[in-house]
Amino acid sequence: MQAITIQNLSKTYETGKEAVKNLSLSLEAGEVFGFLGPNGAGKTTTVKLLTGILTPTSGTCRVFDLDPQTEANRVHAVSGIVTEHAQMYDHLTAMENLMFYASTFGINRSEAKKRSETLLAEFELTDAKDQKLASFSTGMRQRLSLARALIHRPSILFLDEPTSGLDPENAQRVHQMIRKLASEEHIAVFLCTHQLRYAQEVCTRYGLMDEGTLLVTGTLEELRTSTFSGQTLSIRADRLPAGLPFVSCGDSFYTTSIRSEQEIPDLIRTLVAQGVNLYEVSVKKPSLEDIYFALTAKQTEGF
Ligand SMILES: Nc1ncnc2c1ncn2[C@@H]1O[C@H](COP(=O)(O)OP(=O)(O)O)[C@@H](O)[C@H]1O
Ligand SMILES: [Mg+2]
Known part of the structure; x- marks a missing residue:
């Protein structure tokens, strides 16, 4: 029941x-x-x-x-x-x-x-x-x-x-x-x-x-x-990788959008092959707040 x-x-x-x-x-x-x-x-x-x-x-x-x-x-x-x-x-x-x-x-x-x-x-x-x-x-x-x-x-x-x-x-x-x-x-x-x-x-x-x-x-x-089509992969590296769709976020951080985590190993292999030194790799999953704000296009002040 x-x-x-x-x-x-x-x-x-x-x-x-x-x-x-x-x-x-x-x-x-x-x-x-x-x-x-x-x-x-x-x-x-x-x-x-x-x-x-x-x-x-x-x-x-x-x-x-x-x-x-x-x-x-x-x-x-x-x-x-x-x-x-x-x-x-x-x-x-x-x-x-x-x-x-x-x-x-x-x-x-x-x-x-x-x-x-x-x-x-x-x-x-x-x-x-x-x-x-x-x-x-x-x-x-x-x-x-x-x-x-x-x-x-x-x-x-x-x-x-x-x-x-x-x-x-x-x-x-x-x-x-x-x-x-x-x-x-x-x-x-x-x-x-x-x-x-x-x-x-x-x-x-x-x-x-x-x-x-x-x-x-x-x-x-x-x-x-259902709300987001992809995830954000964030890396900390010593330089911006050439020919890869990463965006610099300052402080040696770079991000890119991926559809699934299956794309991560290939990306990492390519970076390493180019001689990039990697210090951090993380996937940012949207929180409930991110989801809510994406759905309503509202700002945090609403809460
Ligand atoms: N007794 C009431 N008479 C008129 N409007 C009310 C009354 N109780 C709540 N409301 C209005 O109904 C809406 C929903 O309120 P409520 O159910 O208390 O929301 P929440 O619990 O999510 O904060 C609000 O706009 C609130 O001002
Ligand atoms: Mg209430």
Whole structure:
């Protein structure tokens, strides 16, 4: 069964803003899907449609075959949801927060305690379990928020900007935890973020959104080959090779476009035969950011 199926989904707010336009995509269990795009792309609106908080203007979406419109409670029973603003209680301790959420899912006290302790250990919060949330750092809050989302053992996690406000080190920790969850627990993850650089380290597949429209979906390799016809080979050498299509980039670096890495050995042999001294050879693969900007012709400032 697909974890998510979305067909021709659109949402226009009362203001007339078309936040999501004719979106279609699907997601398998165990996938970590990166739903990416700058602020305003329509990511949060999509999560709200998938979790029954908003009603679509047209089209349909299903979470494990359940309709969020008519079966929101059943969707919530199989979903863990982490949003930018973690809904937890400052005056309760970490343990009390988890116990409270467990009770809302009808989990009995002894089972809730067991699960809470395991999750607190997994998210490196055992030492802070009796501290009130008010004293937590942003990183600790985000980790507790993930623990809370997992208390009822969901089959899918919706993570909306789970690392916003975190420094790179804490963001990396959260991402490692997400990756571990997906691989060990076989949970589907729908990860919304504008931080493309981080997403590239965590996700198995991507969807790039721009102003409500899904531009492409695919694995990183698929996106690379569908967006760029070739790769860039960069060398550092003591002189510009004659008769070869290299362009000087300064500092003894030269680059050329190749269609595939199969062209590299012949090029290197030719260079060496001409007596060129080579100090570095590398292939630059386009990053998610390169792909996004190539597709939208947008500049980094958009993020
Ligand atoms: N309640 C609302 N009413 C009107 N417009 C909204 C509302 N919520 C979001 N929008 C607009 O819809 C667009 C998509 O927003 P959102 O889904 O929050 O994007 P993202 O999560 O990718 O930043 C933005 O232009 C935003 O301003
Ligand atoms: Mg958002």
